[in-house]
Amino acid sequence: MARTRQLKLANTNGLLLLLAVVAGLVAAVIVFIVVSESGGDGDSATTVAGGTAPALVATQSISAGTTITEEMVKVVDVPESLLVSGVYADADLVVGEVSTVAIGASEQITRLKIGLLVPGQGLSGVVAPGMRAVSVQVDEVTAVGGNLLPGDRVDILVTTRIERAPGLAEDEYILRTTTLLQDVEVLSVAQEAQEPAAQAAATEDGEAGSASYTSGQLPEEITEQPRARTLTLSLTLEQAVILVTEQEYAERVWAVLRAFGDDSIAEVAPYEVTIIE
Numbered sequence: 001m002a003r004t005r006q007l008k009l010a011n012t013n014g015l016l017l018l019l020a021v022v023a024g025l026v027a028a029v030i031v032f033i034v035v036s037e038s039g040g041d042g043d044s045a046t047t048v049a050g051g052t053a054p055a056l057v058a059t060q061s062i063s064a065g066t067t068i069t070e071e072m073v074k075v076v077d078v079p080e081s082l083l084v085s086g087v088y089a090d091a092d093l094v095v096g097e098v099s100t101v102a103i104g105a106s107e108q109i110t111r112l113k114i115g116l117l118v119p120g121q122g123l124s125g126v127v128a129p130g131m132r133a134v135s136v137q138v139d140e141v142t143a144v145g146g147n148l149l150p151g152d153r154v155d156i157l158v159t160t161r162i163e164r165a166p167g168l169a170e171d172e173y174i175l176r177t178t179t180l181l182q183d184v185e186v187l188s189v190a191q192e193a194q195e196p197a198a199q200a201a202a203t204e205d206g207e208a209g210s211a212s213y214t215s216g217q218l219p220e221e222i223t224e225q226p227r228a229r230t231l232t233l234s235l236t237l238e239q240a241v242i243l244v245t246e247q248e249y250a251e252r253v254w255a256v257l258r259a260f261g262d263d264s265i266a267e268v269a270p271y272e273v274t275i276i277e
Helices: 002-037 237-249
Strands: 052-058 073-079 114-116 132-137 153-163 172-189 230-235 252-257 271-276
Touching (some): 132 237, 132 252, 153 230, 153 237, 172 237, 230 237
Antiparallel strands (some): 132 230, 153 172, 153 252, 172 230, 172 271
16 A cells, blocks of 8 residues: 555656656747747847837037037937936037036936036136125135035124114113025136036026026036135125125124035024123
8 A cells, every 4th residue: 555655646746746847848849939030149038018219328428618529429329218308319409519417328318417518717607697796705614614515505604793773771781693695606716716607508488497505616626725804695686685785784794504406495594692791
């Protein structure tokens, strides 16, 4: 009886082994057919359902402000699901133009990354359309300990002295600190300034765009200016009028450094204390 059971188990194991071999052969045949139909090369395995489209990519890393040459770009087929909005499909539209921002190797090249050289030199080539470059007097204490750099964004606070206010004694005055401006760009610290960059090409709706955090581009070597006496800010004309007026009678003007990427606007009431001389 035991021998009969052993024969049955042996037959069962043999059948399972045969089925496994057959399944393996079927899988191999299927793989062979798929590879054969796709052309048999390794690249075809990356084909994505939905088709591909031509896209212009960088063949190397390209610094901001670089004139694009034929060797720097090429057109490749990219799955449509991975296409970046506004990507170029023709190298001729880009060769001879200038990169507005740094472009990484194999990165798709879009309209916002290519533009024209800014005419002129100095800050006039950095100030954005509609903005003004306005200087404010500071010292090491009021300029974040001398740690500000071009490209930083700051809030501007002013401290003013108010004398002979109602209810004050003759030997008293009010010291008031007000948040004057918020989230304004530093164009230069003393003579350490941003440099002109390429202007972004216009988008399909006719408006220029920019992916850059700053109005210009930062110098390759930039150092802190702890003894700087002036900051030059990028302001609207209305903001410039306010700042110039406040500087005329403010006790001190303070530049308060913001975190990178923080563009929030806070509602802050003036703070004041009464001082007895």
